[in-house]
Amino acid sequence: MTIYDYKIKTSSGLTRGMNRYKGKVMLIVNTATNCGFTPQLEDLQKIQARYEEQGLQVLAFPSNQFDDQEPLKDGEITEYCALNFGVNFPIFKKIDVRDKDAHPLFQYLSEQKSFEGFNTEHPTAKLLMAILNEKYPHYMEGNSIKWNFTKFLVNRDGEVVQRFESTTEPLEMEEDIKALL
Template identity: 40%
Template structure:
């Protein structure tokens, strides 16, 4: 059986990173974009990260340019934008496709484990997946779900 820890991803600085490095942590995996109406959610995500990181919580941000080309920059530009405008310190990864035939296998896995309401595929930027300490997908949150409204679910997952 495939688990989330079986996947590797490329960091925004170009290094291969195994998700097995996050075993035992609660994860929030988010497909992001720099020029989207939901881009201000970076601030809320950073607040969640600051509040819970020392307790075993990680946010993994994956830029995606599939939705109206709202993240056209290269990895360096995206990284600079996130740090400069929102003070992002949580791990960001190299730009990926999150749907379609070129979707990163991690996102294919996530959408199989937590399909959306109308379709399995991700419909927009800032779709969020909460992952337990054991690597199970706890929940999928719609793009319009503000990071602060996930706080209670994160706290519960950290206690388990």
């Protein structure tokens, strides 16, 4: 199975195949509108605008699995992201990205690229680690998604080539993205 075999739902409920992004470099992100990492949406949009014509596609998948940080409904999420961060890349239907009900796409992504730790130099890293250790220690087991704004970089052939955790800012990934374009 490849990434192109997965089906996803738009925020309006339409089913789409990932094969519509065949030949593009994809940056797939699980998002939330009420998270300390939510401002990353602004830089994700900058990257989308900067490299869209060269074949980059940012894809956002909202999830409410991390401390209930995505309280909005699907259409509200899209509107909020557009109004507050200028987002115009696709934002899909809210899904689970970890545990038994995780969307198959995120199960696949997590299997393709292992969790290698957080960037401990990030200003929010200590707070994130404290929350995980205190409230959700089981999240640290295995390779599943650990928190909002985990980012997967997929090359034009559909191969998952890199995983960036919440504590990696989008602009820090720019050279990796350019190398695939």
